[in-house]
Amino acid sequence: MTLPNFQDSGAVTQQRAEKATEWLVHSAVLIGEAKAERERCENMLRVIKSLEMKASNERSAAAQEREAYASDRYITAIDELFEATKRHETLLSTRLAATNVIDVWRSLNSTLKGARV
Numbered sequence: 001m002t003l004p005n006f007q008d009s010g011a012v013t014q015q016r017a018e019k020a021t022e023w024l025v026h027s028a029v030l031i032g033e034a035k036a037e038r039e040r041c042e043n044m045l046r047v048i049k050s051l052e053m054k055a056s057n058e059r060s061a062a063a064q065e066r067e068a069y070a071s072d073r074y075i076t077a078i079d080e081l082f083e084a085t086k087r088h089e090t091l092l093s094t095r096l097a098a099t100n101v102i103d104v105w106r107s108l109n110s111t112l113k114g115a116r117v
Contacts, residue, residue, distance in 0.1 A: 003027055008097055017105035020098035027095060034088035041081040048077045 006023040007016050052068035053061070068074055 003030065006094060006098055008094070012101055012104045012108060014105065014109075017102050020101040023098045024095060024102075027091060027098075031088070031091045031095060034084065034091050038081070038084040038088045041077065041084045045074070045077050045081060048073050 003026050004019060004022045007019060010016065048071075049065070049068045052071045052074060053064040056064040056067045058064045058067060
């Protein structure tokens with residue numbers, strides 16, 4: 001799914017507020033998916049650590065843990081968590097920016113209506 005363009009700078013106009021509203025509506029599912037992916041990645045870290053510790057030839061838990069944290073699988077999982085977190089946080093930040101654009105437009109519109117009275 002591709003999101004409609006969201007203009008993150010410039011004057012707050014009705015058109016920009018409408019685009020922000022469109023973005024909010026269309027991004028809802030993507031934000032949910034990004035959060036789910038982030039949580040899946042967080043859970044996979046524990047799974048991979050456990051599997052790597054189980055596969056270790058070390059006897060002590062501390063040594064097994066050290067090997068697990070240094071494993072390629074764990075490092076890859078950290079990278080995947082980083083990307084999932086970045087995507088989720090970017091969507092959340094953009095959602096906040098879109099909400100703020102709409103709020104500013106409402107405020108400006110209300111002020112203009114009040115001035116006409």
